[in-house]
Amino acid sequence: MPQLFRPVLIASLLSSFVLAGPVSLAAPVTISKQADQSFALVKTAFLKALWQQDPDTAMSAGRYEDANKLVLPDQASRDAYIAFVDNWLAQTGKLDAEKLSAKEQTDLALIRNYLNGTRWYLTQFREFEWNPSQHNIAGSFDAILNTDFAPKGKRVLVAIQRLQAVPAYYAAAKASIKNPTPEHTRLAIKQSAGAISVLAELEKTASQEKLTAKDKTALDEGLKNARTAVGDYVQFLENLEKKFDPATARSFRIGKDLYEGKFTADIQSSLTAEQTYQRALTAKEEAHNNMEKLADQLWDKTMGAQARPADRVKKIAMVIDKLSEKHVAAKDLYPEIRQQLPQLEKWIREHDLVSLDLKKPLVVRETPEYQRGVTVASIEAPGIFRPNDKTYYNVTPFDGQPAEQIESTLREYNHWVLQILNIHEAIPGHYTQLQHANKSPSVIKTLFGNGAMVEGWAVYSERMMLESGYGGNTPEMWLMYYKWNLRAVCNTILDYQVHVLGMTEVEAKDFLTNQAFQTKAESDGKWLRVQYTSVQLTSYFSGYSEILEFREQLKKQQGDKFKLKQFHEQFLSYGSAPVGMIKKLMLKDALK
Known part of the structure; x- marks a missing residue:
């Protein structure tokens, strides 16, 4: 789901999921090269299905084939994702991990971690109901406009196609929200300004390209409807905010049970x-x-x-x-x-x-408006399929501060x-580590x-x-x-x-x-x-x-x-x- 995996900050995106079970790395006598080769085919099929199921995850990995598709945050999409998860849990559950080499065993475990974790997030944690800031179109449009996966004119056309679904996206977001926390509601209102600024960037970028009359009409109508949709969403959230009763509003504190479950899902430590x-x-x-x-x-x-x-x-x-x-x-x-x-x-x-690989561009920039409010600095790295794209070192400006x-x-x-800070965020911290990660033979x-x-x-x-x-x-x-x-x-x-x-x-x-x-x-x-x-x-x-x-x-x-x-x-x-x-x-x- 785009709400679960969207190109955002390193500080808040990268996590793994519920451990499917202990992974035996002792060398089993039954290791089979044929089993590894067969599993390679399974991984290829799984990733192909994942890209189709979740275009935003594909984009975060550097694949933009379906970037024109904006998946709606509605129950039908969540049900489809759960069905996808259950199908692949069943398929991977038939594999005999003991016949795989150690490196393939860990790949199998990570796939199942992802599947189990996604299911837990969608059925147990259910953040889409109480965190309105999850619903924001800005990140995906920013990625389309600022990633050189195609000539700029083609990227504009991709964005125009995606633009048409924005009203339905925010309508689904409103329908999904139930008893949100006041804190996440206020954050969503603040960050929605970033969606408006990204739409303005699309309009400016498109004005520099030669569009057909049909595409120009689609752009103009799409922008008008999208801006209205964002405004309606903000108004919806502001109305909710006015009605919050401190005595009954949902707490932002997730409590011990959900905390331990999320810690297991995200951290994967041997400790609780x-x-x-x-x-x-x-x-x-x-x-x-x-x-x-x-x-x-x-x-x-x-x-x-x-x-x-x-x-x-x-x-x-x-x-x-x-x-x-x-x-x-x-x-x-x-x-x-x-x-x-x-x-x-x-x-x-x-x-x-x-x-170090100095050929990989590192750009220090102001944190985009739709990402502000959580961290002072962050790294936004390219996906594994586009390792030579720019890495952004985001630093929040002092705009408006006393x-x-x-x-x-x-x-x-x-x-x-x-x-x-520069060591941590850039060299040899995040920037360097993620360069090495993108060279890993294991996608x-x-x-x-x-x-x-x-x-x-x-x-x-x-x-x-x-x-x-x-x-x-x-x-x-x-x-x-x-x-x-x-x-x-x-x-x-x-x-x-x-x-x-x-x-x-x-x-x-x-x-x-x-x-x-x-x-x-x-x-x-x-x-x-x-x-x-x-x-x-x-x-x-x-x-x-x-x-x-x-x-x-x-x-x-x-x-x-x-x-x-x-x-x-x-x-x-x-x-x-x-x-x-x-x-x-x-x-x-x-x-x-």
Whole structure:
């Protein structure tokens, strides 16, 4: 369904699904090359059927053959998707996994994960009923207009065809919504402005092409009807908003049962959500211990003769606050990000950490309006079938923000943290990892990418860069690293406490500012994000802790034979499969 899989932010899209069962990677004596070849045919047939069933998933993978089709978010479409899922669960259920090689076993598991997960989302989670922001045409039109899958004139014609279904799309969206949360309703109203701006972009782009009279009429009528449909949808949501009763409106908190189910579906960890939460609490204490030592080192340099407070959290906060005064001016934010990327590339090459492909374009741009309101920065990467398309590094502009909020944001992304952000989002984080994923021989492992692996690698890459000496091993850089790393740790704590344990807004913001050392602007933004999303915030720490734990395990086992770049290259070669699967495959390969 386009509501489940649409080209959106890395921060909110990439996830895998319910594990179909444990995957045995011990070498079975019955492995058959013929079985692998037969399964290859099954995968081809499955993907062909998937592209037809879900044109938006096809687009996110880089296939635009059916981009002119806008699937309606109605019950008929959902029923058809469930029938598709059940059919392929039955077909793949007939396969004997023990006869497949280890790599094919994991592909089979990932297909079934996707199928089981899709079914759970559509029948149990049912977000299409209570999250109106799921229903937005902007992402798909943006992808059509800004992806060079065909000459611009042809892309305009594809968009015009798709445009004709927009009124029916929003009519179906209104019919699907039942008891929405106030928070998601307000987000949908805000993001709907992005749909209007994308329609304006289509009109502008089309004006530069020579259209037939018939196509021009279809464009004009389509735009008029689409704008009306978006306006009607916004009016519908505004009317709902006026009627919300705080005592009876649906809570954005999803509760323990749905939370554990979604954690299993999305994260695919060997731990439960509660166990991961407990691990994060321990990690927070370890970070505070390290940060106190660094704050003591920096105290005289930053605070002079001022007396050190006995409270360690206050002491750390004071040093961070002083260091945060060093940041770029608002007007220099985008130029500074663009300037830092080549420096990161140079460092990685000189220290031979991981291979890079500089031919793949990386474009720093303002976050499109329809994507704003959730994250400050994100990566929007091309699909596996169009690996040479542009990767967009989206950064939300300061438009309309008061000076105090802008200053707060700039202090959060200060001189040191901005460098770590660029490592995370770009090099060697998301941008680099997704380049490697698109080279994977397994379309399945890349297509059904695991969010915990993707975010976990980005968090791991931050630590790996500092371990290599990036930043000069200064106490300032390491203190800010731990502050940043606390985001991943505290994201997990925050998400679980809010959605399962009922943490209030006041408690959440106090936790973020006084335990995670975040600025007011950052804590305000994170409170919005934890209302709009669930479980995704746990992916950073879950994936990172598993990757780091596995690396240290291999270093201990291999001793002097361990090579960091070799570890990175092999780890990234399996696409965006769950960390646990990658670990098993790498350990199995090591026995050959």
